[in-house]
Amino acid sequence: MISRASTGRSYRPAPGPDGDRIGLIISPVHIAVIGPSSAPDELLSSAAEIGTLVAEGGAVLVTGGLGGVMEAASRGAAEAGGITLGLLPGGDRAAANQWLSASVPTGIGELRNGLVVRSADCVIACGGSWGTLSEIALALRSGKPVVALDGWDLSPFKQPGDETFRLPIFAGTPEEAVDLAFEEAGGTGQLGSGS
Numbered sequence: 504m505i506s507r508a509s510t511g512r513s514y515r516p517a518p519g520p521d522g523d524r525i526g527l528i529i530s531p532v533h534i535a536v537i538g539p540s541s542a543p544d545e546l547l548s549s550a551a552e553i554g555t556l557v558a559e560g561g562a563v564l565v566t567g568g569l570g571g572v573m574e575a576a577s578r579g580a581a582e583a584g585g586i587t588l589g590l591l592p593g594g595d596r597a598a599a600n601q602w603l604s605a606s607v608p609t610g611i612g613e614l615r616n617g618l619v620v621r622s623a624d625c626v627i628a629c630g631g632s633w634g635t636l637s638e639i640a641l642a643l644r645s646g647k648p649v650v651a652l653d654g655w656d657l658s659p660f661k662q663p664g665d666e667t668f669r670l671p672i673f674a675g676t677p678e679e680a681v682d683l684a685f686e687e688a689g690g691t692g693q694l695g696s697g698s
Contacts, residue, residue: 532562532688533588534681535623537616537639538572538654539632546572546630549652551579552677553627558585560685565623567592567615568599568606572629577602590618617641624688627680628654628671643669648687652680 534557538550554576557564564580566573568589577587581602589603594610609615616634620626620642628639631654639657642649651671661668672687674680 531586532560532625532685533565533623534562534684534688535565535619535626535638535642536572536576536629537567537619537626537635538576538629539635540567540569540571540573541632542571542575542630546653547575549677550575550629553629553652553681554579554581554585554587555583556678556681557627557684558583560681562685562688563588565590565619567619567634568603570600574600574602576629588622590615590622613637620647621645623647625650625684627652627684629680631655639671643671648672648684650674650680650683650687652677 536550536553536557538546550572554564558580564576564585564587566577566587566589568591573589577589577600580587581604586604587602589599589606591598591606591608592612592615594608596606596608599606609618613634616638620638626638626642626647626649628635628649628651636655639649639655649671652674654671657670661670672683674683
């Protein structure tokens with residue numbers, strides 16, 4: 504059994520007929536990692552470390568399933584023995600990166616960004632691109648906490664006196680980002696009720 508002290512949540516993969524795990528998950532935390540599909544090596548290294556730490560914490564890693572930050576995070580999680588889920592924009596499963604435990608070819612283009620963030624208990628933004636910005640906005644709009652590592656600064660958009668507008672929480676390192684994500688996920692494993 505794997506557990507993460509900061510959430511008290513755990514899951515146990517169910518053994519298959521030959522003793523291998525088949526990925527049956529009991530009430531886990533799901534953490535989405537979002538970021539650009541083309542990124543510098545330093546950012547890809549951070550994403551891989553985030554993926555490793557998410558897997559070591561016992562959470563399911565959710566991404567958009569393609570390259571760049573998504574692939575690096577998936578690789579880190581897969582190499583650590585974690586479960587990785589990719590929600591692909593296109594209809595072709597062959598477009599998925601090789602590190603996914605499961606891929607879902609949604610066929611809905613960038614609209615899948617909403618599925619990525621809604622399927623997670625917390626979102627970690629690693630770097631920034633237009634797609635990442637849309638995912639951050641969708642996450643915040645739906646009440647999902649967002650932790651940002653080297654990403655968009657949205658503080659200029661907060662209106663004075665608006666206590667309902669929650670900004671991303673900035674982290675300085677991959678480890679801090681994952682710790683904050685587990686803390687923010689709160690171990691709920693529940694979909695947000697956003698509007």
